[in-house]
Amino acid sequence: MRITCPICGERDRREFHYQGAAVALDRPAPDAGAESWDDYLHNRENPAGPTRELWHHEAGCGAWLVVTRDTVTHEMQGSELASALQEADS
Amino acid sequence: MIELTARSPFNGTLPLSVGALNLSQVDAGQMTALSPRKGQGKALASAFKQAHGIAWPGPGRISGREGCRALWFGHSHVLLMGPVPDATLCQHAAMVDQSDAWGVVRIEGAGVRDALARLTPLDLRETQFKRGHTARSEIADMPASVTRIGAQSYQVMVFRAMAGTLVEEIEVAMRGVAARAGGCDHAIGNHD
Known part of the structure; x- marks a missing residue:
């Protein structure tokens, strides 16, 4: 499996650490209520198809990436820097 | 006052030659x-x-x-x-x-790319990793910095605590490349 890092280019999967679904970028407000926080912390989709997830380029440049991966085919459909997405949102 | 003597991360194991390849310590200052x-x-x-x-x-x-x-x-x-x-x-x-945090070596000689290719998932092909290119990647499962210094010369850095393992792993890779190139069993463990 190869993952394209926006900084380093296409690299071997072994350089990356998988963190999970990219929900960590959508942290609810402190007063959002128990249900939102329960969703944020514990409840995950288990989709068959394109999924957005967080990967850390641990043994490479050290950047956090949002990678879109098809869970059925394992096709890597794109990747972006998590920091760039956060800055675009704020 | 206590006089402390700076020690090399490689503790006397370098330089090392196997076949056409040389591995030496870099004092990066x-x-x-x-x-x-x-x-x-x-x-x-x-x-x-x-x-x-x-x-x-x-x-x-x-x-x-x-x-x-x-x-x-x-x-x-x-x-x-x-x-x-x-x-x-x-x-x-x-x-x-970071002066004391890294072990820095240079590996050079004909076939150097074949030796590194045994240790890292990086694409080291001529068209992809040219002189003046550098990457953070793995060397034998250790986090590393790999830099191409010359046509047949690379600089490799790992955390200081892994310097001994780095020398062992590169030596084994160099022996493999030398054996492929026509055998040189006499060169095994030749610390000169």
Whole structure:
């Protein structure tokens, strides 16, 4: 499996650490209520198809990436820097 | 006052030659990691060039020369090797002394790429990893910095605590390449 890092280019999967679904970028407000926080912390989709997830380029440049991966085919459909997405949102 | 003697990370195991390949220690001198403060990337790049006379390297690139070299060292991260960093750069950058934190080696000789290819998932082909290119990746499962210094010459860095393992792993790879090239069993463990 190869993952394209926006900084380093296409690299071997072994350089990356998988963190999970990219929900960590959508942290609810402190007063959002128990249900939102329960969703944020514990409840995950288990989709068959394109999924957005967080990967850390641990043994490479050290950047956090949002990678879109098809869970059925394992096709890597794109990747972006998590920091760039956060800055675009704020 | 206690007199402390600086010890090499490689503790007398280098240099080492196997077949056509040589592995030697690099005394990089002062090593400082620089990271731009938020929004200071451009200001830092120009202040860095003014202070040290070498370009701030972009991703995957190096600048300067032996004795005063800057290595791209990761996301928002450059390693200055050689000079003491100009103190005024701290207006734009976080600076961390890393001089004792890394073991630095040079591996060179005909077939050097074949030896490294046994240890790293990097694409080292001529068209992909040219002289002056650098990457953060793995060497034998250890986090590493790999830089192409010349046509047949690479610099490899790992955390100091892994320096012994690095020498062992590279030696085994060098022996494998030498054996493929026509055998040289007599060279095994030849520390000269």
